[in-house]
Every structure is written in C-alpha cells, then in structure tokens.
Amino acid sequence: MAWSALDRLCRLPQRKTPPPARPxxxxxxxxxxxxxxxxxxxAHPNLSGVSLLDDAHDAFAARMQLAQAAERTLDLQYYIWHGDRSGTLMLEAVHQAAERGVAVRLLLDDNGISGLDTILAALDRHPNIAVRLFNPFRIRFPKAIxxxxxxxxxxxxxxxxxFTADRAVTIVGGRNIGDEYFGTGDGGLFADLDVLAVxxxxxxxxxxxxxxWDCASAYPAAQIxxxxxxxxxQELAKRASIIERDRSSRKFVERIRDLPxxxxxxxxxxxxxxxPVRLISDPPEKxxxxxxxxSLLAGQIESAIGEPEHELCLVAGYFVPGRQGTAMFTGLAGRGIAISVLTNSYAANDVGVVHAGYAPWRADLLSAGIRLFEICGKSRHPQSGKERRRGQRVGIGSTLRGSGGGSMAALRSSASTLHAKTFAVDRKRLFVGSFNFDPRSVHLNTEMGFVIDSAELASRVADRFEDTVPAMAYEVTQSTDGELRWIERAEGSETVHTREPDMTLADHLxxxxxxxxxxxxLL
Structure with a gap:
C-alpha cells in the first residue's frame, strides 16, 4: 500500500491552461x-550575423550584458541552472530586468535546478516573470525517487x-548556467562553445x-x-551583492563591466x-x-549540413559512437574522408561511465584511419581552488546537487573537461549546439543547434586540430600489433604512454x- 501511495505521489497533475500572453x-x-x-x-538580406564565444568569461559576461541591455523581453531556456556564483548573479540580472519592466520567461529542465525551488517560486510570483519547468518531478526531494x-x-x-533578448540577439550553444561552464568558480572548467547571433x-x-513554452511537458512553476x-x-539580491564584492569574484565581475x-x-x-544560419532542433514531443x-534533430543534420566530401572535424565531450556510429565513421573514412575527433579522456570526463560507451570502439576507429584526441585529465591551466572550502555556500542555491545537478569534474580543483558540441564539414559548414554524439542526444533528450555556412568559421575549428589540439590532448594511436598508445605533447617534447593515462586498475575494471x-x- 505504501508503494502505491508513493506511485501516486510521483504522478504529475493535469497541466493547467497557460496564462494569457505576457506584456x-x-x-x-x-x-x-x-x-x-x-x-x-x-544590409545582409537572408543572412545572420554570428560571433563565436569560446572564452568562458566572455560567454558569461555576454549573457549578463544582454540581461542588462534588454528593454522588452528575455526568454531563457536551459538544461542546468546552478545556484552558485554565476547562477545567482544571472538570476539577479533577470530579476533586475523584470524590475525595469522587462517580460522574463525562464524555461528550465527540472532535472538540473537542485536547490533552487524556493527562489524560482519567489521569482515566479513577480508580475513580470514566468517560470516553467520541463518534465517536472512531483516529489521535490530527493528527486531520484x-x-x-x-x-x-x-x-x-x-x-x-x-538566451534571447528583445527578439533581437540570441546566444545558443553548449553552455548551461553554472560556475564550471564560465570559469567563475574555484573548481574545474568545462571548455565549451556558444554562438551569439543577430x-x-x-x-x-x-x-x-x-x-x-507551450508544449505539454512545460508546467507552470506554481503547479509544481x-x-x-x-x-x-530580497535574499537573492543580497546574495548577489555579496558575490560581486567577493575577492574571488573580481575577475569575472570586471569582465561583465569591461567586455565591449x-x-x-x-x-x-x-x-x-x-x-546563412539555420536552426535545427528536436520537437518538444520527443x-x-x-x-x-x-522529425528529430539527428535526422535533420545530414540534410542541413550535407555529407562530407573531404574532411570532418568533430568536437564532442560525450562521444559514444556505438556500432551504428562506428560503421558510419569508418565507412566515411574508407571513402577517403579525413576524420578527426576530439573528446574527453576518462580522467577529464565528468560522467566516467560514458567512457564505457566510447572506449570499446577506439580500435575500430583508429584502424580505419580516424584521428582520435582525448583531452588531458589534468588541466594545463589550473585554477587556484584555494580561496574557498569545498561545499561553502557562495550562491542562492543549496550546496547539495541532486540528480542532474552538475558535474563531478567541477569538484576537481584543476580538472578541465571538454563540454563543447561542434563539428566542421569540408571547412565550409559548422554545427554548434547542445547535441552530443551519443544515444541519449539521438533518442532521449531534446536538442538544438545552429548550422552555419561559413568557410571562415568552419576552417577556424578545423585548424585547431593542427595548431591547438595536439598540445592540449593525448593523441590516441595504434602500435603495429594493435595495442593503443597515447602521445602526450608538451613544450616541444613527446611522451608515449603504453597504458591509458590517469586510470587506476579499479578504473579499468x-x-x-x-x-x-x-x-x-542511456549514455
């Protein structure tokens, strides 16, 4: 009987009719x-103007400045929003926008907002703010139930x-809202890429x-x-003010002020x-x-970006090709397409089990002539991580992060994790968005991204496999007897690892x- 009662508690109520259009x-x-x-x-008919945001601090400052510049509307849609430094400052920025009369809508996946229930509920009561939760949990804590x-x-x-302001400027890409995505915390950095567009x-x-916003899975926050x-x-404003004055926040607060x-x-x-820029996305009914x-983004990519003729350069933090994907990549390589892939090593991956979906396919990919690079587990640009004790509260949210709440990599003071999702085809077309090359993105999660027909930008991504990637990642190779090798390049020298770097015997098991x-x- 107790089990049946819990089952009923977990069921969602009938979604209420959405309120009338916002002012x-x-x-x-x-x-x-x-x-x-x-x-x-x-002056550029049928074209969109874009700028790549690859610097983490710039990506944060750009969003903050957009919130500060908005006069009419702000529409924000995110998978994860933390109550840490950056998340608190961003919430206060949209709160201040609403105080100025801006109509704000926050559409947040309910799996990634741990510790924010009270502040989101309070913001939702503001006459100029509406909050909706996508696919919400009925039991709020612990959500895992x-x-x-x-x-x-x-x-x-x-x-x-x-992140869209006044329906005039938007930012789309791979970053969620949280310190690890913007380099604003004491922990690791998620290397990522966004596109600002007009x-x-x-x-x-x-x-x-x-x-x-209007789909059946988006519930008004007041219902949940x-x-x-x-x-x-008022607590949000107070906490944001403390963060702005904090010595450890100086660099990124100054960047908000100074970014031109x-x-x-x-x-x-x-x-x-x-x-020419085209948005491709999954339907919310997914x-x-x-x-x-x-009807899915995965089915639209090929027609939107075209089949490679010469070169494919892929950057994916979570690369799980599986049997079907491996066959596709090796088939392309067999036709003479030069393929390069940058992903995380085991030590750099914030979701270690994803490595189990990637590692078994490396030998097949390498045998086909595909170049594989894995981000080094230890950051070449470590942050101090000493100014605060782990778990000390600095933002509006709880220090506990439940299901979907964030990355384990962010807790490693010098970890650097690849989180970008982009690929360039033939140095002509570029995709930037939220789509990972894994089964979860293909079949389970909804995704979105831009296809950009720009030789300039596509070549910039491809060139990094020659001038930047080798210095920041292990190149995975095969010996003549088929054994894997990891080449580490640093300061003009090469070290060849015969065992997978930064993995213990227990990790291998x-x-x-x-x-x-x-x-x-599920990966």
Missing part, C-alpha cells in the same frame, strides 16, 4: 538592441540552451522557444513548486561573420516518447564491466 512583446522591435541591429541585418516510479518519462530531458535566425530561436513569499527575492561585445552591438561597431527519426552492460542507449 512587453509588442514593443520588441523598438528596443535599443533591435534598433541597433536592424541596419546591419537589412521519481525515477523508481516513472523512469520512462523522467529519463527524457530538455537539453536545449538559448538576424533571421533569432526569429527561428524565438519561435522554437514558443513551441517549447511550493508557494513562497516574495521576500525571498554588447556595447559594440548597440553602437553598431561589432564585427560579425555574416552567413520528451513524451519515441518519434520518427526524420569498472569501465570493462560497464562496457558489457546493456546501458548504451
């Missing part, structure tokens, strides 16, 4: 951001990431946000979260790459169950056992 939308076209970009957009009773539903998550593709992102006093918002990116958008001096592959389990589709 402020009608004036989007008259905002300073819209006016500032309209001239350049008009929900997986026991409703695994099929809760295993499907919204992995999309977008022009027609912004409308596509806005329309995509609307279909997610406990009712909170509006005074909780948004200022150059407003004054019309920003240097953008103008190119979270409800299996759908035809042709765990990965070997995990690789035999039927968990490939």
């Amino acid at each position: 402020g939308v009608e004036g989007e076209a008259s905002s300073a951001l819209a006016r500032a970009t309209s001239g350049a957009v008009g 929900g997986f026991v009773f409703d695994f099929h539903r809760l295993n499907r998550r919204m992995h999309n990431k977008s 022009g027609p593709v912004v409308d596509a992102v806005a329309e995509d946000f609307e279909r997610y 979260l406990p009712r909170m006093s509006e005074s909780k918002r 990116l948004i200022r150059s958008i407003v004054d019309g001096t920003i240097a953008l790459t103008w190119a 979270a409800l169950g299996p759908m035809p592959e042709s 765990i990965i070997k056992v995990a690789s035999q389990l039927p968990i490939g589709k």
Whole structure:
C-alpha cells in the first residue's frame, strides 16, 4: 500500500491552461538592441550575423550584458541552472530586468535546478516573470525517487540552451548556467562553445522557444513548486551583492563591466561573420516518447549540413559512437574522408561511465584511419581552488546537487573537461549546439543547434586540430600489433604512454564491466 501511495505521489497533475500572453512583446522591435541591429541585418538580406564565444568569461559576461541591455523581453531556456556564483548573479540580472519592466520567461529542465525551488517560486510570483519547468518531478526531494516510479518519462530531458533578448540577439550553444561552464568558480572548467547571433535566425530561436513554452511537458512553476513569499527575492539580491564584492569574484565581475561585445552591438561597431544560419532542433514531443527519426534533430543534420566530401572535424565531450556510429565513421573514412575527433579522456570526463560507451570502439576507429584526441585529465591551466572550502555556500542555491545537478569534474580543483558540441564539414559548414554524439542526444533528450555556412568559421575549428589540439590532448594511436598508445605533447617534447593515462586498475575494471552492460542507449 505504501508503494502505491508513493506511485501516486510521483504522478504529475493535469497541466493547467497557460496564462494569457505576457506584456512587453509588442514593443520588441523598438528596443535599443533591435534598433541597433536592424541596419546591419537589412544590409545582409537572408543572412545572420554570428560571433563565436569560446572564452568562458566572455560567454558569461555576454549573457549578463544582454540581461542588462534588454528593454522588452528575455526568454531563457536551459538544461542546468546552478545556484552558485554565476547562477545567482544571472538570476539577479533577470530579476533586475523584470524590475525595469522587462517580460522574463525562464524555461528550465527540472532535472538540473537542485536547490533552487524556493527562489524560482519567489521569482515566479513577480508580475513580470514566468517560470516553467520541463518534465517536472512531483516529489521535490530527493528527486531520484521519481525515477523508481516513472523512469520512462523522467529519463527524457530538455537539453536545449538559448538566451534571447528583445527578439533581437540570441546566444545558443553548449553552455548551461553554472560556475564550471564560465570559469567563475574555484573548481574545474568545462571548455565549451556558444554562438551569439543577430538576424533571421533569432526569429527561428524565438519561435522554437514558443513551441517549447507551450508544449505539454512545460508546467507552470506554481503547479509544481511550493508557494513562497516574495521576500525571498530580497535574499537573492543580497546574495548577489555579496558575490560581486567577493575577492574571488573580481575577475569575472570586471569582465561583465569591461567586455565591449554588447556595447559594440548597440553602437553598431561589432564585427560579425555574416552567413546563412539555420536552426535545427528536436520537437518538444520527443520528451513524451519515441518519434520518427526524420522529425528529430539527428535526422535533420545530414540534410542541413550535407555529407562530407573531404574532411570532418568533430568536437564532442560525450562521444559514444556505438556500432551504428562506428560503421558510419569508418565507412566515411574508407571513402577517403579525413576524420578527426576530439573528446574527453576518462580522467577529464565528468560522467566516467560514458567512457564505457566510447572506449570499446577506439580500435575500430583508429584502424580505419580516424584521428582520435582525448583531452588531458589534468588541466594545463589550473585554477587556484584555494580561496574557498569545498561545499561553502557562495550562491542562492543549496550546496547539495541532486540528480542532474552538475558535474563531478567541477569538484576537481584543476580538472578541465571538454563540454563543447561542434563539428566542421569540408571547412565550409559548422554545427554548434547542445547535441552530443551519443544515444541519449539521438533518442532521449531534446536538442538544438545552429548550422552555419561559413568557410571562415568552419576552417577556424578545423585548424585547431593542427595548431591547438595536439598540445592540449593525448593523441590516441595504434602500435603495429594493435595495442593503443597515447602521445602526450608538451613544450616541444613527446611522451608515449603504453597504458591509458590517469586510470587506476579499479578504473579499468569498472569501465570493462560497464562496457558489457546493456546501458548504451542511456549514455
């Protein structure tokens, strides 16, 4: 009987009818951001202007400045939002925008907002802020209980990431909101890539946000979260003020002030790459169950970016090719396509079990002539990690991170983890987004990304496999007898490892056992 009661508690209530349209939308076209970009957009018909955000501090500062510059609307869609330094400052930035009269909508996957229930509930009570939770858990703590009773539903998550201001400027890419994604904490850094864009593709992102906002899986926060006093918002402002004054926060707070990116958008001096840009994304209904592959992002990629003719350069933090993917890559290599892949080593991966879905296929990939690089487990640019004790509260959220709450790599003071999801085809076209080359992105999570027809940007990514990647990653090779070797290059010298670096005997045993389990589709 107790089991049945828990089962009922885990079930979602019927979703209430969404409230009427928010204020402020009608004036989007008259905002300073819209006016500032309209001239350049008009001068480049059918093209969008893009700028790659590969620097972590710049990516954070750009979002903060967009929130500060918005006059009409802010639409934010994220898989993970932490209550740490960056997450607290970002929440306060959107809160301040709402105080100015900006209509703010936060669409957050419920698996990645551990510790934020009270502040999100308080923000949702603001007349200019609406919060919705995607595929929510009914039991709030511990959320993991929900997986026991409703695994099929809760295993499907919204992995999309977008930040759109006044329907004039948007940022899409691989970064969630949290210290490890922006290099603003004491722990490790997730190396990632975003795209700031203006022009027609912004409308596509806005329309995509609307279909997610209105979908059956997006629940108004008031239906799920406990009712909170509006005074909780005062705590958010107080906590953000403490962070801004904290000595360890000085560098990235100064970057918010000094980054010229948004200022150059407003004054019309920003240097953008103008190119055809197409948004591809999964339908939100993917979270409800299996759908035809042709309707999914994975089924759209080939038609959007084209089949490689000469070269494919792929960067994927979670690379799980499986039998089908390995056959595809080796088939391309067999036709003379030069393929290079950059992914995480075991020590660099924040989800160690993912290595079990990647490691068994390395020999086949290498035998086909594919170049494999694995990010070194120890950062070449370690952060201090000494200014705060682990677990000390610095933000508005709980120090506990539950299911989907973040990375273990972020807890390793010098760890650097690859989190980017991008690939370049024939030095002509580039994909940047949230899509990992793993079964979870293909079949379970919803994803989004930009396909950019720019030889300049695609070549920039491809060139890094020659001038940057070899110095920051092990190159995996095979000896004449088929044994794997890891080449480490540093300061003009090479070290060849005959055993996989930074792995203990216990690590090898765990990965070997995990690789035999039927968990490939969950990775």
